[in-house]
Amino acid sequence: MAQHPVNAQLVAARIARDWHTQDDFAEAYEKHARAMNEQATISIRQIRRWESGRCGWPNRDARRVLEALFGQPLEALGFRRPPNPKAPSPAGLPQLEDDVRRRAFLGGVGGVLAGALPLFDLDALDHLTAATHDARRYSDHALVAHLRGALDEAARVDGRTGPRRALPATLGILAAVNTTARHARTDVRRDLLALGARGAELAAWLHKDGGAPARDTAYWHQQAKEWATLADDGPMHAYVLLRQAQAVDRDDPARMLDYARAATTGPWTLPPRPRAEALQQEARALAMTGAPVDDVDRILDRAHHALDQAAPPTAAATCTGPLGGSYTPERLMVQTAICYREAGHPDRAVAVFRHHLVTWDAFAPRDRAFFTAHLAGALADAGEPDAAAETALHALDIAAACRFGQALTELHRTAARLSTHQERPAVREFRAQLAVV
Known part of the structure; x- marks a missing residue:
């Protein structure tokens, strides 16, 4: 019996807009339809048909609402326009259709994969697109390898340039995992679910660092645990x-x-x-x-003893490699400094920070911004407002352009701590620049 593909484009576009359930989608659809004076009522059954790929071209009213709601043509949302029986069928049309489908899935889903094309080579793009349209045939280990490489690159993009660049690609990868795992062979399905757990955990982090509501971070953490459980x-x-x-x-x-x-x-x-x-x-x-x-x-x-038991890394740490592969003695030490700060010993924290933040290459830009922001806070707690402000400005230089959310949150905490020293030039400059950001 023929298997109908899931409409991964529509599902990914829905998730990218924080409508994590079909009920959320229905509510947003009806609200938008009312604003357009269109027929507002829609059933979950209809949405389920759209997302299953079993529904044809929506009616005129639904087309108007969907295109306005997502800001995309229907073709970019996974719908296929009925063929015109009078139109010629020139040679090469099937290949053209494949190219359009690939661009629609990877570039047009409301920006879900905007800017993510470098994560895939052309062979990977072809394989991924085919997988979304014929999950039973293409749910194989080659696809898992393509998705794994793309997820690793998304995580690297986050470390260098922040969550806003990495999140669209990550959501697209998760949509592909969700689609293909439904019809994959048992062994491939397990690999896909294990990969999906890694990707969902990354998505949770990206939502958190990007300043999304807590419920979005919680949603992806829950999805990560579900897939990890199913993958044993x-x-x-x-x-x-x-x-x-x-x-x-x-x-x-x-x-x-x-x-x-x-x-x-x-x-x-x-x-x-x-x-x-x-x-x-x-x-x-x-x-x-x-x-x-x-x-x-x-x-x-106990933490140091556990890290002492770890085997030396054999390759650079990646998102899909050994768990915690990037956790190094340097990272443990700067987090130890955070613990001392939380325990009310800022002088001790400052000493540890200054000793272990000196190696620039030990941390990705996102992590360096975060730990430097904590050093600034420890300096403020230790009664060194000028040094705190200068250090905070350095962290802000790293964090501002990429919108590293956790670092910016910590810098706001430092700014509040320095509010009683606004007469100092360095403090005034830091607070003014942070306000601009």
Whole structure:
């Protein structure tokens, strides 16, 4: 029996607009239709048909609403215009149709993959496009390899230029995973779901760093855990718990502590590097709850011991490589400094920061901006407002252009800490530049 492809273009465009469910889509559609004085009522069944790829060309009213709602022609949303029986069929039309489909999926889905084309070579583009239209035939290990490479590049783009550039490509990759996994062979399906878990965790981070509502970050964390569970990837499930701990707001340290402890005590075994990172996050949360610094140090000692057990890396760390592959002694030390700051020992934090932030190549621009912003905050806490402001300006130079959200959040915290020193020129300059950003 013929298998109908899922309309990955429409699904990806919906998700890119934060309509994570078909109910969200229906609500947005009806609101937009009312504003256009069009027929507003739409059923979930109709949306399900559109997203399944089993529906033909929408009627005139629906076409008007859909194109206005997404700001895209229907062809870019995965719909196929009925053929004109009177139109000629010149040679080469099938190839032209393939090229149009590829461009529509990779470039026109409301910007879902805008700017992402360099993540794929031409062979990968052809394979990915074919997969979205014939999932049963093309759901193979070659496709998994193409998607894995694209996801690794999306993560590298994030580290260099921030979430706004990396998120569209990541969502497109997840749409392809979601589509092809439905009809893939068992072995390929497991690989796709494991890859999807990595991608969904990256999407959660990108939403968090990009300043999206907390519910969006939570949605992708939940999706990552679901796919990790279906792929029987217990360590990945634990790793997502660690990332959830890192995403918790500062006003809920008890919840941060719960997530961090769950990552190391659940029915799974984290490899040494992510285990060290989870223990460090536990130490930070413990410090934020007001625990004595000696208790914090004991957890940090366990983190250092775990990292000592890690085998030396055999290749550069990637998003889809060994879990926590980028977690190095340098990163543990600067996060140790954050723990000391949270524990109320800013002088100790400053000393550790200054010793371990000197190697420029040890951190991607996003991470350097974040840790430098924390150093600025520690200097402010230690009663060094001029040094804090100068350091904050350096972090702002890195963070502003790429909109590194976590670093900017930390810089706003530093600015508030320096509000009583506005008479100092360096502080005034920092606060003025941050206000512009």
